[in-house]
Amino acid sequence: MLRMIPVQRDCSRCGHVEFSAAISVIVVWAHGLRLAVPMIPKDELRLCATGNCGAAHRLVSRAFDVHPETQESVGDWKRALIVFEDGNGMEIRNRSGETLACA
Numbered sequence: 001m002l003r004m005i006p007v008q009r010d011c012s013r014c015g016h017v018e019f020s021a022a023i024s025v026i027v028v029w030a031h032g033l034r035l036a037v038p039m040i041p042k043d044e045l046r047l048c049a050t051g052n053c054g055a056a057h058r059l060v061s062r063a064f065d066v067h068p069e070t071q072e073s074v075g076d077w078k079r080a081l082i083v084f085e086d087g088n089g090m091e092i093r094n095r096s097g098e099t100l101a102c103a
């Protein structure tokens, strides 16, 4: 069963706001990796849904940093696809400066 009830949580930047559905998988592409790497969260993972604070970008960076399969990559991640349990998806690109520019 999908949970359709909005989840309220505290974002470190936006305060008490609505969060996304739980994340099913994060697919990440990185410089130095030939194939995309799927990262499946072990715990329930949700995103600040305001879109104002770069939460998706931070989350991908954090997951990418600790994932064993990404350790052999030579560079940072360049593109990520987040798939939520409700079937929605979100694509993020990682270009330096871009996140700050749209904040």
Ligand SMILES: [Zn+2]
Binding pocket: 011, 012, 013, 014, 015, 048, 049, 050, 051, 052, 053, 055
């Ligand atoms: Zn936020």
